[in-house]
Amino acid sequence: MGLPVGRDPAGRARAELFLISAVVTVLVTRGYLAATGYPKIGGDSGLHVAHVLFGGILMLVAMLLVLLTFGSAAERLASLLGGIGFGLFIDELGKFLTSDNNYFFQPAIALMYVIFVIAFLAVRLAPPPRQPQPEVCLGYAYTALADASLGRLDTVHRRHALELLAGCEQDSEVTAVVELLSRERAVPEGRVTRAGRWLLRTTQRLLLTRVAQWLVIAVFVLQAIALIADVVVSVVEQDPGVSTSSNFVDWATALTGLAVGALSVAGVVQLIGRKRLAALRTFHLAMLVSLLIGQVFLFAESQFNALPDLVFNLLVLAALRLTLSAYEARAAAGS
Incomplete structure (x- = not known):
């Protein structure tokens, strides 16, 4: 239960x-x-x-x-x-x-x-429910009506509630709530929200340009070279007198870097071969490995000195997510 x-x-x-x-x-x-x-x-x-x-x-x-x-x-x-x-x-x-x-x-x-x-x-x-349940749709719609009673219902909240209600089983209660929501006056989006949406659209368009794609290649080529070189240097300069825990962190960092470097090289090869969607997915996987595994060991070893690397990876991941979503939307529209 x-x-x-x-x-x-x-x-x-x-x-x-x-x-x-x-x-x-x-x-x-x-x-x-x-x-x-x-x-x-x-x-x-x-x-x-x-x-x-x-x-x-x-x-x-x-x-x-x-x-x-x-x-x-x-x-x-x-x-x-x-x-x-x-x-x-x-x-x-x-x-x-x-x-x-x-x-x-x-x-x-x-x-x-x-x-x-x-x-x-x-x-x-967390996987979303395959089919929105009527009680969930109505519950969300009632929160929109609660916002309307306070004079705080915005257009995005109302639109989302109406879309949810349109996708669930129709009955008299759903119809009545749809009518109520449709009549309610929504508060226009604020300047900050509109500016954020404009910035998102503009960034996505810029990331789809040829210059941006060459920058992506350059970033991942340099990253692959740096990571693989770092692994080689770590192996050559490994001090056998260092404690076991330090050795473990060093080796874990090196192996993660090697994996990210290999994925970066694979993505560059795919991109040169004009397999853009596959390349973006490989780059995305490389960033996830770096963030979810490599960054843990970097923080364990360097603490907050690893923060610039985290910020850089997050920015690259955000750019990849925007670009990847645009290419997946194009692929879905063309299929």
């Missing part, structure tokens, strides 16, 4: 907001503490108010928002505050894992990264 709940079609976006705000909070917190010399709230009074307490308070506020209010705006605010609170909590992971409350426990950064990756994969890879 399953839980008496339905999956919210807008839940993925809120979960991603939660995770993004948590990651940004960790980065901002660590950066601020490093820049200010790790000050303590409480000073020399003998008290130390850890920021995990503020994280707990924010998560409590987020929970109370969900329990005491309604409307998508309140849900988004709860996701944001809950993510900030979770970021403040997880940032002190090293203290929870060591007997001496060591905030600088080296594996903590890698463990944080693994936790965020697992959470992100759970959100992104």
Whole structure:
């Protein structure tokens, strides 16, 4: 017997907001503490108010928002505050894992990264229902009507609700809700939303140009050369006196780099052979291997010094996702 709940079609976006705000909070917190010399709230009074307490308070506020209010705006605010609170909590992971409350426990950064990756994969890879259930469609539509009662119903929310209702089994209740939603006046999209959509479309068009494709080839060729060269140097300069744990991290990093380099070479060969869709999928796989496996060992070894590499990989992955979705849409339209 399953839980008496339905999956919210807008839940993925809120979960991603939660995770993004948590990651940004960790980065901002660590950066601020490093820049200010790790000050303590409480000073020399003998008290130390850890920021995990503020994280707990924010998560409590987020929970109370969900329990005491309604409307998508309140849900988004709860996701944001809950993510900030979770970021403040997880940032002190090293203290929870060591007997001496060591905030600088080296594996903590890698463990944080693994936790965020697992959470992100759970959100992104959860299979959507094959056929929307009528109760799920109606539940989402009623949240749209709740927003309308608050004067906060936007065009995207209404359109999505109407599309869901059109795809489920029609009955008198569905018809009545469709009529109500169709009559409700939606709030126009804000300037920020419109600017974001324009930026997304413009970026996608630029990524489909020939210049962008040659840049992709250049990036992955250079990456393949750098990674394979790094593996060779690591093997040649390996010090047998280094501890087993360090050897393991070095070898794991080297093998992951070799795999990413090999995939990059394979993708370049496919792209030169005009197999663009296959090449993009290979490049995408290379970035996923780097992010989901290689980056863990980089954080374990270098901690936040691995952050620039993470940012670069995320930017490349985002560009690949946009380009890949455009090519897949073209392939689907041509079939």
